[in-house]
Amino acid sequence: MNRNPDWWRGAVIYQVYPRSFFDSNGDGIGDLPGVTAKLDYIAGLNVDAVWLSPFFTSPMKDFGYDVSDYRNVDPIFGTLSDFDELIRQAHKRGLKIMIDQVLSHSSDQHPWFAESRQSRDNPKADWYVWADARDDGTPPNNWLSVFGGSAWAWDSRRRQYYLHNFLTSQPDLNFHNPAVQEQVLSDVKFWLDRGVDGFRLDAINFCFHDPKLRNNPPSAAIQEGSIGVRKENPYAYQHHKYDKTRPENLAFLKRLRALLDQYPGTTTVGEIGDDDALQTMADYTGGGDKLHMAYSFDLLTEQHGAAFFRKTVSTIEKKMTDGWPCWAIGNHDVARVATRWKARTPEALRAYMMMLLTLRGSACIYQGEELGLTEAELRFEDLVDPYGITFWPEFKGRDGCRTPMVWHHEKTHAGFSDARPWLPVHQDHYGAAVAVQQAEDTSLLSAYRTFLGWRRQQPVLLKGDIAFHKSPANTLVFTRSLDGERLTVALNLSDKPVSITMPGIGQPLADTPAFAIGHWQDKTLKLEPWGADIARL
Structure with a gap:
């Protein structure tokens, strides 16, 4: 390991x-x-x-x-x-x-909740988020569940609402306890x-x-x-x-x-x-x-x-x-x-x-x-x-x-x-x-x-900094740098070929996977549709 x-x-x-x-x-x-x-x-x-x-x-x-x-x-x-x-x-x-x-x-099937819902004074009574209804019987506030509807569900045993940010069967724990x-x-x-x-x-x-x-x-x-x-x-x-x-x-x-x-x-x-x-x-x-x-x-x-x-x-x-x-x-x-x-x-x-x-x-x-x-x-x-x-x-x-x-x-x-x-x-x-x-x-x-x-053999990609460069529409060009080493990544995120002029950029890495090599002509990189290149500065 x-x-x-x-x-x-x-x-x-x-x-x-x-x-x-x-x-x-x-x-x-x-x-x-x-x-x-x-x-x-x-x-x-x-x-x-x-x-x-x-x-x-x-x-x-x-x-x-x-x-x-x-x-x-x-x-x-x-x-x-x-x-x-x-x-x-x-x-x-x-x-x-x-x-x-x-x-x-x-889960509402957890023993903690089974105990908590039994009364307002049991040892687990305050392990979940309980609240009284408003005077008209409606939930305590306007909070909503991610899965739709109110984030509050009524429990007839305690005659209170409990909070559930997700399903009604997923009561929220009370981390204030x-x-x-x-x-x-x-x-x-x-x-x-x-x-x-x-x-x-x-x-x-x-x-x-x-x-x-x-x-x-x-x-x-x-x-x-x-x-x-x-x-x-x-x-x-x-x-x-x-x-x-x-x-x-x-x-x-x-x-x-x-x-x-x-x-x-x-x-x-x-x-x-x-x-x-x-x-x-x-x-x-x-x-x-x-x-x-x-x-x-x-x-x-x-x-x-x-x-x-x-x-x-x-x-x-x-x-x-x-x-x-x-x-x-x-x-x-x-x-x-x-x-x-x-x-x-x-x-x-x-x-x-x-x-x-x-x-x-x-x-x-x-x-x-x-x-x-x-x-x-x-x-x-x-x-x-x-x-x-x-x-x-x-x-x-x-x-x-x-x-x-x-x-x-x-x-x-x-x-x-x-x-x-x-x-x-x-x-x-x-x-x-x-x-x-x-x-x-x-x-x-x-x-x-x-x-x-x-x-996994490129420390600069694992832990290096990142800096973006200006590039044509539908492309990303950025440099990763670490301890003096710099790699520049160029990506064409479109279905049309593109040319990118990048003064100062070096040549593609010899050991880069074949699909990550573009076509260089002087300081211009030509990328096929959805093409990419990784070069060392």
């Missing part, structure tokens, strides 16, 4: 959604032994770490993001022994393991003691709420990095000033960081969904005493293009003076990037891959992204995501990006399972299966493997 405690700087993290990765026991649902069985494939991508989406005990109302036991594995995914074996086998291959931690809320913080940190320690290398922290800016329960004001402008920014969802109509991203969260993050600092070489990456996500990323990663890194939804929306990318990255570079970003262009919550950004060709997807992997920061790759999978079109009858079911047909939810991984084009259910999968395999995905692309040197999968292998 890499003993470098700062391994996470510039690391590439491969996100595995266990339900859809590989089914080892033939029940149609992926599991932890299935992940273990495919570790050679993951290691062969030349990534540094695996992020596992939740596998904890859960009623699965939100597919694991509603935890009912923070210290156990849900039987559909296996056992704690299976997890320990996964850790052992990953470390044997030089892979780090990061797990999802859902700290801001639990010191006992809650102690318990949460203890649960994090449980997994550190089992050998995990880090945590992806779900909705980490949602932990605290305004104790005065003040109404959120209307939103004057919708920011790119927020969540729920959909015209059919009123969540974006509010400026979320009081229901999340409260200043008290910073003190808790310092306590969390102090715990991880007791386990050298461990790390955190926080998910930031906020009205000003880039500023929150800077606040949460600055000072070296809170999160190690963070990502937002800025590159996970439908907005794209060279000008947008330059603006987004430049903004975070100005705000995040001493923090560390983590970039992602796809995950389990958003439509596949091939569909979302209308990247219709392998060349376009390769260009976006190179952009993601040459920006300053770490990067997350979502399973199937390396295959160029498109968003799966599902029938309403096949949907299981409560988000999509609620907003159908204007918004079809997250099931389309969660369909099973395609391993083999000639096997039943694409080699994911011998049984009918929990979500159907999309017919259009069979042709992009791993077995097909492994046999093709020019495939997108081969490009990922080659470029990731080359990238």
Whole structure:
């Protein structure tokens, strides 16, 4: 294993959604032994770490993001022994393991909530956010749920409302209660003691709420990095000033960081969904005493293009003076990037891959992204995501990006399972299966493997600074620099050839992957549609 405690700087993290990765026991649902069985494939991508989406005990109302036991594995995914074996086998291959931690809320099936809702004076009475109704019986304020409607649900036992920023079955924990913080940190320690290398922290800016329960004001402008920014969802109509991203969260993050600092070489990456996500990323990663890194939804929306990318990255570079970003262009919550950004060709997807992997920061790759999978079109009858079911047909939810991984084009259910999968395999995905692309040197999968292998040998791309240069429309040109070494990256993010005049730029690197070499004539670089070049100054 890499003993470098700062391994996470510039690391590439491969996100595995266990339900859809590989089914080892033939029940149609992926599991932890299935992940273990495919570790050679993951290691062969030349990534540094695996992020596992939740596998904890859960009623699965939100597919694991509603935890009912923070210290156990849900039987559909296996056992704690299976997890320990996964850790052992990953470390044997030089892979780090990061797990999802859902700290801001639990399942309503958690014993803590079952006790809390029984009365107003039991030992867990103040572990969740409870509030009296207004005089007319309506909720205490105007806060909205990300998944639609009021963020308050009535409980007949206590005759009070409880807060749920997501589903009604996901009550928010009361982080103003010191006992809650102690318990949460203890649960994090449980997994550190089992050998995990880090945590992806779900909705980490949602932990605290305004104790005065003040109404959120209307939103004057919708920011790119927020969540729920959909015209059919009123969540974006509010400026979320009081229901999340409260200043008290910073003190808790310092306590969390102090715990991880007791386990050298461990790390955190926080998910930031906020009205000003880039500023929150800077606040949460600055000072070296809170999160190690963070990502937002800025590159996970439908907005794209060279000008947008330059603006987004430049903004975070100005705000995040001493923090560390983590970039992602796809995950389990958003439509596949091939569909979302209308990247219709392998060349376009390769260009976006190179952009993601040459920006300053770490990067997350979502399973199937390396295959160029498109968003799966599902029938309403096949949907299981409560988000999509609620907003159908204007918004079809997250099931389309969660369909099973395609391993083999000639096997039943694409080699994911011998049984009918929990979500159907999309017919259009069979042709992009791993077995097909492994046999093709020019495939997108081969490009990922080659470029990731080359990238990990370039310290300047792992930890160097970044500076953008002026360039023609639909292009990005930036320089990465570290300890006197400078690499300039040029990307053509369009389907038309382009010429870029760059005085002072040196020649392309001899060892750069073949698809990352443009055509030079004097000081002019000619790039084919979706072409790229990396040169040393």
